[in-house]
Amino acid sequence: MEVDACHEVGIKAPIYLTVGWDAFSADRHPEWLERKPDGSLYGFEDYGQLSPGWKTLCFNTPYLDYLKYQIVDTMKHFGSKLDGLFFDIVWQDPCSCNYCIEKMLNLNLDPTNEKDRILFSKITEQFLKDEISQTVRFEDKACPVFFNEGNILPSIRKNLSEYSHLEIESLPSGEWGYQHFPTTVRYAKNLGKEYVGMTGKFHKVWADFGSYKNKAALEYETFLALAHGAKCSIGDQMYPDGTLQRATYELIGSVYRQVEKLEKYNDGSQAVTEIAIVHPGIISDSELKVDLSLAGAVNMLNEKHYQFDIVDQWMDWAKYKLIILPDKIILSEGLKRKIQEYFEKTDGKILATYKSGLDAENTFLPDWGINYLGKNTFVPTYGKYHGLFENHLPNGELVLHGEGLLVSPQGAQVLGDEYRPLFQRNYQHYYSHFQAPVSESKGNPVATSSDRVYYFSHPLFEMYKRQGVLQYKQMINLIVDEALGQPVLKTNMPSSGDIILNHNEERGELILNLLHYIPQRKAIELDTIEEVIPLYNVKIVLSVENISKQINTDIKKIKSVKAVQNNDEIEYRVKDNSLEFVVPEVKGYEIVTLKY
Ligand SMILES: [Zn+2]
Known part of the structure; x- marks a missing residue:
């Protein structure tokens, strides 16, 4: 009935199916639930048996057969009226249920090893998407499909062909914050699919019934999606009897009337970008919605209004004048080849911080022009900068809040020297609240430049996200300006x-x-x-x-x-x-x- 009503006024109504949380199945089949190593349950939060809230189902149990039956039933029920399928809660926790243990042993994985359990959960997620995709495609070759994990990361690559489009769930007043959307969209827009920004009408987050997002906030969240070439969507939830609130739709309508007028301008457009940040998700998944080094890099560039993308190693880097490797891009053989190819095909530069540019054996690529000596045991420490930084930073030492590396120049020009504190703060030696004041230099650089590579020995991007020190951003900006010549x-x-x-x-x-x-x-x-x-x-x-x-x-x-x-x-x-x-x-x- 609701679908017919939507179609009458020209609104498409894809069907929402919850995958990982299904209270009906969880109640009747507790043997289908994910288990922690001690046998307790995973849930939306750490719910026990007698607490309200969803418990999470395991996709290696017979629940998967029931889910597939439900998908086919839904598709047959709606038939030609079906506009698409939105699968929600598409993730698997590291599970220790009997089914997972048996499957892990068959794959020569060790259920007692946490790393193996995490690896197996990722394998299960990919398997689940393949299984759902095959089920849907058997019924309908063209039905639009999206799998929602609440984030879009490079790990999407393995199943990307199974997505008809991308929806970026990002409610800034929830756990995503205002950091998530502008970061994620800059990666998602380069994956070659139509993409939608999804926020919500609630003041906080899903199911904050009786609340209304401030209009200015809702405008920003939808307009930023338009600006990034995305479609936009504002989420709401019905009452159990299907009722919608008038006040909610007056609010959404006041914003959508503006969207209606403005959406055509960016439709079918491409971003004009000249810098790429390499996504740290190609090295490892962050436990946070947004990796802190990525967040710091995005903020530094966005605040200075540079035009940039976020890329993985499968995207073309040739159009960018500057590639940024934030803090933790340790080079695999594939990444080394990608960088060599970039140097050969372009005259672009690389800006790397902290561990970026090291390989698994702790050796820097020769283009960096530096040697790795080890971790810096002075945390925090100080830097004094010269060269292109002169006259732009305070005329004195700058504290570096974060663990850095000790490096020595091997051909690179030194742009800043490390100055140690009088002593490393510990229980025997301390001076006031924090780090001891500056002492002497042992001649280790904190910033260098070679023909093609600028390098900082500290994780300046994560440090900027954590501490907000203006000079960290100013240093990066000065390097970006030099690398670009004239920005667009x-x-x-x-x-x-x-x-x-x-x-x-x-x-x-x-x-x-x-x-x-x-x-x-x-x-x-x-x-x-x-x-x-x-x-x-x-x-x-x-x-x-x-x-x-x-x-x-x-x-x-x-x-x-x-x-x-x-x-x-x-x-x-x-x-x-x-x-x-x-x-x-x-x-x-x-x-x-x-x-x-
Ligand atoms: Zn399991």
């Missing part, structure tokens, strides 16, 4: 804004998205946005020459520059291969289109 975009927009530049080849148009919404931590539990704070006279300088190179299209003849919210023509001038103009007002979200 320069602006006086403050770090609280977002700028995303897209290109639509068919329309012969650049689309510049400017957003200014400031998430605040007013509450203990979450960040939110209460009102829009307009910005005025945002200056933009576009490098016409570099944009033309990045998109392989000559855009030297610009015909018009227009701010779409009020359909205002913007005056512009061309000067030395640059196009300069001022956006008079950014009231939350403004789109500027440039016809060429």
Whole structure:
């Protein structure tokens, strides 16, 4: 009935199926539940037998047959009215149930070894997606399918062909925070599938009934999706009798009326990017929604309004002028070949921090021009910087909050030296609250540059996400500026804004998205946005020459520059291969289109 009602007004209604949490099955078949090594249950939280909440089912049990039966039944029931299937809770915990133990032993994995259990849980997730996919495809070759894990990481690669599109579940007022979407979308947009940003209408997160997200927050979350070329979706939950709340749909409607007007501008466009951050998920999965080094790198670049992507080693790196290897990119043989290929095919640079560039034997690639000496036992320690950092940093030592490596130059130019504290703080020696003041240098560099590689010995990206020290970002920015020469975009927009530049080849148009919404931590539990704070006279300088190179299209003849919210023509001038103009007002979200 609901599906018919949706179809009558032109709304598609894919069917939602919960996979890992099914209270009906869990009650009747406790032998189908995932088990921890001590036999206790996995759940949404650490639920015991007498607590409310979902318990998690194991996909190596006969539950899988029941699930497949349910999928076929659903597909037959809706028949030609079926618009797609959304499978939720598609993950497996490291399980020690009888079925898993038997399967692990058959694969020569050790159930008593935690690493083997984690590995087997990943194998099970891939197996589950294959099984569901085969079941669906047997019934219907074209039915849209999405598997929801609450994140999109490089581990999606093994099953990517089984997804018809990607949905980025990201409720900033929940565990995702405002960090997750802008990070994940910059990776997901390069996976070659249609992609959707999904937030929720609740003040907090799913099932926060009787709550309404602040309108400014909901605007930001949906407009940021549009700016990144994504479709957008706002989640809600019905009452058990199917009732929807009027106030919720007035709220969603007030935002969707704006989306309706604005969504066409970025449709069918591609991001104009010149920097790539390599996703740390290619080395190992983070236990957090967003790896901290990746988060730090995204924030540093986004706050300075550089145009960048997040990539894995299966994507093409050739178009990027700078590749960033954040903190923990230890090189496999495949990654070494990828880097050599990048050096051979381009004249681009690499910026690496901390362990990035080492191989499994703790040897740096020769292009780094440094030797590994070991871990630095002084934590924190200090750096004094020269070369291109001179006159940009405080004229003195800078504390480095984080464990670094000790390296020695082997051909690389030294851009900064380590200065140790007077002593490493411990129970015998301490000076006030934290690290002891600076002492002497033993001649180990903390920053170097070679022909192709800039290197910092400390995990500056994670350190920026943890500590927010402005100078860490300034150092990275100075390196990025030097590596790029002239970036595709320069602006006086403050770090609280977002700028995303897209290109639509068919329309012969650049689309510049400017957003200014400031998430605040007013509450203990979450960040939110209460009102829009307009910005005025945002200056933009576009490098016409570099944009033309990045998109392989000559855009030297610009015909018009227009701010779409009020359909205002913007005056512009061309000067030395640059196009300069001022956006008079950014009231939350403004789109500027440039016809060429
Ligand atoms: Zn199991």
